[in-house]
Amino acid sequence: MSNPKVSVLLKSNWAESGLVLDVRRGLGSQPRTLPPKWLYDEAGSRLFDQITRLPEYYPTECERTILRDAAADIVAASRATTVVELGSGTSDKTRLLLDAFADAGRLERFVPVDVSEETLRQAADMLAARYPDTSVEAVVGDFTLHLGHLAGYARKLVAFLGGTIGNLYVEERGAFLGALADSMTEGDELLLGTDLVKDADRLISAYDDAQGVTEAFIKNSLRVLNRELDADFDPDAYSYVPFWDRHMQRMDLRLRAEMPQHVTLPGADLELDLASGEEIRVEISTKFTEERLRAELGAAGLEIARIWTDPTDSFAVTLARKVG
């Protein structure tokens, strides 16, 4: 078998056409927004990897602790022989789970899915070397568009880690979970990592680190627009504004124009006038309660089998099963 196998589902003009639509819709409306998938070009993926190692950014370590402690229990509770990972990035923590599946002789296939091709290819090479008896079938794809591709895999566990589901708005989460459930057969499983609602100070410091890496990651979105759409954003003219939206229970990460800005985006045939103080929301990170998890998964026909949390109750990993 050729290992790893890499399928590219994103069309070559995906970034161009998708970004143009998203930019016209998002930056042209109020409040101005950008979908977070455009944060993960090569530079963005590298910056996110740095974020996961910051002392303030607790989610990665909390999720790693859960996976380290519970991996064998997860495998015992699962009937899967194929592990799919959505938004897999470097699949770093995922190795704890994959090791447990491999130790149990149950890792026939691993399917990492990500929009960030370079990072995905590197991860797939590393994983194919680590699990020589496993078929590594990487997919360069968009989990908001390509879930139908997963329907062909039987006995699967779909891991969606890192709290990435919290980057979607509530209506997007509903559509995503519905499409995911459609790609699963009865008994297939979802392993979902979610950050939990907690003290606002701890949340804000996690997204406002002393080294400014999160700020650089969020500002990288403007560099993506400059490169892909020939835009003329001046990243230094914006300040980074992370805040906790108590009502929506989400971190809201914005860029604020410190002076009036006239921006041209020829690739999207768009011109923007931002007033002084006007903001662009670049990312949200929704935090969950068990009640919200049950409601959102249940609405998609996914029943919770078990929830594991870390010792500080900061983060949760939930195993849910598709019911008939």
Ligand SMILES: C[S@@+](CC[C@H](N)C(=O)[O-])C[C@H]1O[C@@H](n2cnc3c(N)ncnc32)[C@H](O)[C@@H]1O
């Ligand atoms: C918050 S990071 C999490 C990475 C890793 N799963 C972890 O737990 O550390 C989000 C990942 O999802 C990917 N991603 C974002 N939007 C995506 C989309 N629409 N389709 C596929 N991958 C996406 C990014 O490239 C990135 O690797």
